[in-house]
Amino acid sequence: MSARIIDGKAEAAKLRARVAEEAAALKRDHGIVPGLAVVLVGDNPASEVYVRNKAAQTREAGMNSFEFRLPAETTEAALLALVADLNARADVHGILVQLPLPAHIAADKVLDAIAPDKDVDGFHPMNAGLLATGRAALAPCTPLGCVILAKTVHERLRGLNVVVVGRSTIVGRPAAQLFLKEDCTVTIAHSATKDLPAVCRSADILVVAVGRPLMVKGDWVKPGATVLDVGINRVEKPEGGTRLVGDVDFESAKSVAGAITPVPGGVGPMTIACLLANTLTCARMASGLAAAA
């Protein structure tokens, strides 16, 4: 039996369409156009592609996109000054500083300077803390996408065993919090975990976010489990050239799993869609409206 392949591109498109509808309603009913500011420092080519995609999808959803491209030698002080400006602007509802930042800039300091209610990436400690205490919070986009994809497979997440492999502040840790919020029993595994394959095999939903190509094999997966692969790794093909692979060995895992995300086209596309959803939420909150459904 082969797993159902979770179509992240289709789910992301659905979410973007819903956000676009709600953005249009916000404009019609309240005269508000949600605005997302994206700040890129330096000329990392991958970041450049990502920022361009974010801007394009923001505009497609009927929102304003404000892009700031700063040279690699930008000082921390100048970046902090820009963030302060954006915090103060009424037409900017969400602020995203694209990572990684050049080494001479303390990323924590910059992210901590973003107003928590414009923190569309959900990286501010205040949002991490609200999330960690089960309160309403802006949550990081990639783990939000994981939960949405899990819900396309499972009608109810309550009581399911979720194993999150990887404890980054961007994916693993917030994913654990979000699945806990869904009443899952959540295990966080990582590089110090003993017998990781056995821990993975206890999962009804296995979320892998470690950045190691093809690490999780088919025999690490419980038959019928849902596998969400957050990894995106570029590897060389034997015949020359490169291809993108996840942290999960898709070929062996898909014959065991009940459902699995491909790479690319799985979790990846959800990230920007969730970013747009967070921007909409920020715009609504700024106007004293409830978060979007």
Place this chain on the structure above:
Amino acid sequence: MSARIIDGKAEAAKLRARVAEEAAALKRDHGIVPGLAVVLVGDNPASEVYVRNKAAQTREAGMNSFEFRLPAETTEAALLALVADLNARADVHGILVQLPLPAHIAADKVLDAIAPDKDVDGFHPMNAGLLATGRAALAPCTPLGCVILAKTVHERLRGLNVVVVGRSTIVGRPAAQLFLKEDCTVTIAHSATKDLPAVCRSADILVVAVGRPLMVKGDWVKPGATVLDVGINRVEKPEGGTRLVGDVDFESAKSVAGAITPVPGGVGPMTIACLLANTLTCARMASGLAAAA
């Protein structure tokens, strides 16, 4: 074989002695006397006992104790005004508002108003967020005590499987974060968990904080595991009168576990000792010194 009984009273006394030494050094070297403000609203008898103990142990450690006893009908605004005063006072390094608060006061609002760098209870979302992202934070006292007790049993926590039963913001959730920081593989279980006994049996260290007397039985414990029982429940004795019991059935668990905390005298005494340690840390940080060792 019977488990080693973890002596929380003795460990707490050791920690208090170390805090007292460091407080004396802070006074001698820097002229600073750490000050802890405790605010009690209403006349809950249990809270009254707890506040009295906190004040006494604070003074015994050579620190200043400032106690504020407010009537049950105190308004939220008045309480917030007091918190603002205490935030501004240079001689107050730590602020603790005793819970529970009367129903007409929004506890979250009051706790959120405490300056994060005076938040000795570690309940402010900012501290929860720093903890949740693996950064330096003031962490809640009871889970801090759990980690210290676990270290009296295990030379290294790295790689051990920790199961935390209960997901309160006061104990379960921060305990999970603190054991993750120690490189444990951490599972958070709760009321929606399926087959809780089996999940508990996967634990090298089992932390139970649910508030249900004697819930965890001996056959829920892996042979040789360390059991940390955070519950303190008053139950009736068959022969009349009452006694304190934990969330763990101590009698059946102690014949299986490798080490176990009794109730009372286990995790309980660590809470105030860790509160004093947090107060010392706040006082040091306020003076630009590193957190105490």
